[in-house]
Amino acid sequence: MSSSSTHHHTYSRKQKSLGLLCTKFLSLYNKGGVRFIGLDDAASRLGVERRRIYDIVNVLESVGVLARKAKNQYTWKGFSAIPAALEELKDEGLKDNPGSFDDSNDSAKVSDDEDEEETFPNVNIESQEDKANNLDSTTLVKSSKNENRREKSLALLTQNFVKLFVCSNIETISLDEAAKLLLGNSIIRTKVRRLYDIANVLSSMNLIEKTHTKNTRKPAFRWLGLRGRTWNESVDLAHNSNVKESRKRMFGTDITNISFKRNKVDLSIDGQSPKMQNQEENISPRAQPEIRKLKKDAKQTSKNYQFGPFAPNNVPTVVSSENNTAKPVHDWDSLAQVHRPQYQNQALKDLFSHYMEAWKSWNSEAAGKKSRKTK
DNA sequence: ATGTCCCGCCATACG
């Protein structure tokens, strides 16, 4: 395989990005009727290696869009499952963070802040059977390993990343900051890299959007959440597909690449898949049957508790101010402004304390760079 | 130079 290659430099990184791949994945399986998703099928259809599918699937599962069913098999839950998933992550996040032994404000900031400051991201693994375990050592060991494994999984990182937004009033955050907040056991650098992956797929779902910090400095991501979009099974996907991509180097004649592997195109599960999606991701549906202008959009600034877009259980009549063709109308922006960045609970305060500490130390450490890990 | 992040080696988990 490999095929000589290295010839046509039509190669463009963007075309192979995880985000775009995720968008394709989504549009491919969001078209009604899909219930099961085989990883092999997805991989061959999207023309990528299995490895990439794992990345996507893991984060999608973290937000409820997919659910693992069995080996090589996932169940499509749809965007409508997102609200519940976020809700769950939310109180899960608020619930944990026991603080272990921190009743008073964090005192002193450890002289040597190596890397092990974790305090927030704690998978609340209920130990309801921490004592009465008839489990043989094997199980214990395995469990321990799984835990350790899981500890650094993309899925967990994703959940914690999301919790960051959903549990606080943080609206925008840079990946560096996020990585520091979500310190685990891995080096910051590695974590940031993973965060890029996560951010990309989350972006393709429009749960977040790339921007820059308030200081108009470093790039960062802004939480969009459910906004007012119709996260329902019907239609809607609205991947912001900008057509302003005529930024080619060599020559952009086509997007041809992707070597359709055509591995095993069985498609047994897919009962019907007409013409499926067109070639491009730019579907420009914008159908929007009737755009009831409604009122001026009495934004739900009222009291949705704290985060507007949390549909309790149903799907409110949508408000969706379509967008798509061009720059999405961010009037959520103003909505976001309404939210006062005030911490409403102790947990968040703590979180921010640590955040500040980490930030400062990291900042002072500055470009410590070159961790030169003894290999 | 710094920010992104693709690619795929290879350790693990699983069967």
Added chain:
DNA sequence: CGTATGGCGGGACAT
């Protein structure tokens, strides 16, 4: 053992 998962990070591409 073979196969399925998915950490992890070198280093290429973007800005």
